[in-house]
Amino acid sequence: MSHNNQQLIDAANKAILEQQTRRHFFRECVTGMGAMAMGSLLGGCNWLGSKDQSGLATINTNPLMAQAPHFAPKAKSVIYLHMAGAPSQLELFDYKPDLQKLDGQDCPQSLLEGKKFAFIRGVPKMMGPQANFKQRGQSGAWISDHLPHLATVADELAFLKAVQTDQFNHGPAQLLMHTGSARLGRPSIGAWATYGLGSENSNLPGFVVLTSGGKFPDAGKSVWGSGFLPSVYQGVQCRSEGDPVLFIKDPAGMNRDLRKASIDAINEANRQTYEEFKDPETVARISQYEMAYRMQIAVPDVMNINDEPQSIHEMYGTQPGKSCFANNVLLARKLVEKGVRFVQLFDWGWDSHGTDENLAIDYGFVNKCRSMDKPVTALLLDLKQRGLLDETLVVWGGEFGRTPMQENRDGKKMPFKGRDHHTEAFTIWMAGGGIQKGVSFGETDEIGYSAISGKVDAYDIQATILNQLGFDHEKLVYPFQGRSFRLTDVHGRVINEIVA
């Protein structure tokens, strides 16, 4: 009898072992691995470093929780004003009187040999500066009459006069400027900053994008995308007209309590899914639902510029109710005040080829300058009087510069004056956020064609922005496809010459 029992037990054990197939092993293994990966991911969020795990007893499901940078930051937020289309440095900041002497002459062959331009063909004519320049402030910075307001705050700015890029088309050049790669797929600088720092205000996203000028930047939404970072870090695009975020209002007939109940139910389901599969994207989804709920109140509040006093509206030159650059600039200030880390503004319309009046260097370009000058100046002064300029880094620039030659698309004379895309030298300025005041770094040659000293590129600018936020750009990394990626890839140097 006992012998018989033993046989039965053996047979049962064997049956169990047979059921444990290869598939079984992989499944167990994968959840095991997933849990381990999650553990290390959350370890990264542990705000007191790995040695104190007790603070994490309740698992933090918020990937946007505020975090400390590598070292004490000089800037807490960044406002990046991108003039999409690339404004002409030769009409704004890079004064070249010698270029005026060459005005109307044929471009020397030495400047054309071996070079590629987006539209210039054959031998173009040189074109002198189409603006009057003066030295401004104590620092003696050259700023043209196109920017009468900005000229009054010249001593707050730090100019980079010899920025270079290797992309002469808008899309790739914008991607390079904002994601560190001319090709799609990398996270943008705002996404990296949010990944590193989280959001200081739990009711608002860490990274907000505002566009104006009637068109998106040529590179599309990828310039504020999250690439391979979890999607929770991508820029949240807000509108200055109508609802700030599409579908932010509850539909008619749905009240706040019902909304809360439905979000709770969805999150409960997501939480169970997370328990089972441990996919970090599920955590991102839970926190996005929760933030969306809080944003329904907080965003319309912060995005409403009507409550600002009249003096502020006059200062910025806003047009309440409309969608315009000035409104976006004022919003940027409000967002930063509320603890948003990275505000990215894109203003389209600076692509002054001379193909029509709006894109003419002596018409449309001047009007773009007028619409940008006052709000940007107001932003700097308003941040200053609120005591925020010290901790807010303002960056202004385009994706490349413009040629000292007049554009001759297809070798023909153009209806209006214009300049072609130029990669070898252009101007970007920074202000506030621990950057020196009233300095200029880098020089171009007598006609502003090439950089001769103090050359910097997109990676250097990215490294400097991260540095001001308290990050070593070489150490802010994200593991993806088997290696650690960083914004500046294998490049980048902090431009210490302009860091205070």
Next chain:
Amino acid sequence: MFLFAFSDFIGRFHPLLVHLPIGILLFTIVLQWLSTKEKWAALQSVIPLGYLLGAASAIVSCITGYLLGSAGEYDETVLNLHQWMGILTAFTAIAGYLFSHNQQNLKYIAFSILVLVSITGHLGGTLTHGEGYLTKAFSGAGADSVATKKALTNAQDALVYADVIEPILKEKCYSCHAASKQKGGLRLDNPDWVLKGGKNGAVLKPGNALGSELYHRVILDPIEEKHMPPKGRPQVSEKERILLEWWIAEGGDFKKQCKQLEQSPAIKQALSSLEQQQAKLDTDLPKEEVPEAPMTSINLLRSKGVTILPIAQNSHYLSANFVNLTQLEAVVLDALTSLKQQLLWLKMPKMQMAGADWKKLSALTNLRKLDLSYSNLDQESIASLSALKQLVYLNLVGTKINGTAMMSLKDLPALRELYLSGTKITSADFEALKKALVKTTIDTGGYQVATLATDTTKVMKR
């Protein structure tokens, strides 16, 4: 000439070859010690070979070392000592080979070699890397950079050479051109040596920056062999370069003050940025360590919606932001004051509190930055802020503070930035404040951007 060049070439192998006797002799000593154990007794037979190889490589090192030393770019006394210690090491190693049969003698020899190798190696290190290289970590890298980059209170009153140029030379040149080493026969550690120049003549031609080797070498393309500082060493920054050029072009004087020399806007900027360094040092994290903040207080604050986190990773100093809160419970304030050692940055915009509660902020004596903009801070409570002796930044924008209340803050010693836009401060108050707080930049705001005709019109083709 060729012979000389050849001996120089051979001499340059010294830094490579010295590591052989060090390694071989130390390894032999380890083997010798092991061989006293029964299990390893068989090792005894290799000990003589170890000493022989050690001695041979030591002799080769001595010869190459002598050739390198005679090139004459090193501090004489240290070099001499290093040389004789090296020779003594070689002889002791030979002795080790000759007496390797005598266990007792060999013990003493091994011990002597250990001591000699350490001393010789250290002296060699001092020759190549400069005095105090080994102990730099203890003297504190921070202390070093503070000493060299002494912040100026007023750059215009500062001495051009002693306060501006010498710190640059000290940081970028002294490691090869000072007391312990004189590459190319050049010393730069006092004005007489600077004027004397190196073995190829003067390096400073007052009034002619490009003609002065001291400057010319700096602006050479970094790939040139003559570029200074050499590749791999900390380079002269752009700001330092223009200051150096300016100093030489303006006569290379050693006594004058900055304001006595003509200055371009760029130079003015570079000089005033030397002042800015001081302000920067003040807002940096304090050097002293503090214990970790109590977790209970932090968890309590976070559960109430306060954003509180370390200022930097691996630091116990904290920053707190009450961005979504305008009312506080007493427990929250108590938790906050329990962090008084760690809390450096505090933001409480729009906070509405009772006067007694505001006074509790005076406990936060370590605060560097305090933002109370648009809060209901009242005239009486502001006096309690005068206890915050470390305060560098104070933001009172949009509060009801008036001039009399503000004067109670005139004794804040570290205050550098004060924001008073939208307060009840009159222009007379402002003047009085400016006199009381000479080191503080006071911003009373009220900036306007006037609307010009061009702001609202467009240029059109007619």
